[in-house]
Amino acid sequence: MTRRRIRIAVIDDERITGMRLQEHLAAKGYPVDLFFDGESFLERYRCAPHNLVITDMKLPGIDGLEILNQVKARQIETEVVVITGYATVDSAIDAIKAGAFHYLTKPIRLDAFDNLISQVIQKILLRIETLDLKALIIRKAGRDGMIGTSPEMIRVFDLIEKVAPLDCPVIIQGQSGTGKELVARAIHRLSNRHDQPIVSLNCGGFSQELIANELFGHEKAAFTGAFSAKTGLLESADHGTVLLDEIAEMPMDMQVKLLRVIQEGQIYRLGATRPIHLDIRILAASNRDLEEEVKKGRFREDLYFRLNVMTLSLPRLKEREGDLWLLADHFLHKFNQAYKKDIKGFSPKAREALANYSYPGNVRELENIMARTIALAEGGRIQVEDLPPHLKPPAGSDDSSFRSLEDLEKDHIRKVLQGVNGQREKAAEILGITRSTLWRKLKKFNLPL
């Protein structure tokens, strides 16, 4: 565990004391941000929270206790050590009640300081280690980049491993967002073709001519405008894997041609007279039940039989017992990193809303919800208010939805501020109050100043 991972802030208006502590900690290998007042510290802390904050109690403007309160409101996991004069030890006791790790009295004795700092750093390191371990467990809770420990997904993982080396076509079926593409890539990676390309074509929404051109390519002058020859997708996947996505959407005529490719192992570029021999493995994905499509006459039976050596069905997210929280934690970790945030988890109400939702868009929808929520969330834990509106229980559905006026006011102020990108003046104008009233309300409600 490296000391460099611990971010420390020292806040003291006595510049000499602050610089002495900074130097002392730097000599021990801890990088330290030094501030001479609370305002500039909070500004930095909001974008990049520190693990340890060492602050003087008496400061001009925002004092040590206020810093402590704001830090704990945002990030309960930041440790705070306060420094105080002998005459004001009472205020240090208040600080401990408000969640400070401990206090030091001035003048600071370096041996006492070292002792305390090593205790608090032990605590922080232990927490970081636990979080790392959790991330590791999540990464291991699945296979080949796919998360899941539910019996339904274990069955899928087992099938992928069995079918991957067999070199036969596979139909991957599942509702939108269930991970069909991920499965196709896993099959390719675990197959003997893994060092060859995997290419994919979405068969939906294109005309028969366009698909033919994409799949087979063409010779020079095959049609007006074909100024040069073009390699088709199938050819470029020679010795590799082709994923035909949304295969149920493939036009009927094209289905005939594809069947021929599979049967004969060769293709003709458009306008070509000689065939090209190919060695490709075909994987086909669909969010419709292909057997049903065959019954309804929308998909060719002979092609279906050719492809259906093996069908792998992906369960809906709702059917994967226990996987929701593994996936939610996985995406929390992913988007915390992507957006440089440090959101710790979910409030009980947010958990309830996430658990009750139906996820018609399956894992992709959960991923999108988490991306959006983490981008907008402000710190600490995700609250039910941070979730997209359609996840929140309808108003009036339980007693707790009769909220106090103060609660509503706090919420409304936060929303308006978000809507105007934090511009205080504009927000005050919309709310019909003066800037100083707005400031007082922000302070009262513990909202970021």
Ligand SMILES: Nc1ncnc2c1ncn2[C@@H]1O[C@H](COP(=O)(O)OP(=O)(O)OP(=O)(O)O)[C@@H](O)[C@H]1O
């Ligand atoms: N088991 C899983 N573990 C982690 N991430 C997953 C899992 N399943 C799906 N995802 C993620 O969800 C998103 C959707 O997955 P994918 O594109 O494979 O789904 P799909 O079934 O092909 O969707 P569509 O039908 O819309 O094409 C991707 O970002 C993917 O990384």
Ligand SMILES: [Mg+2]
């Ligand atoms: Mg897909």
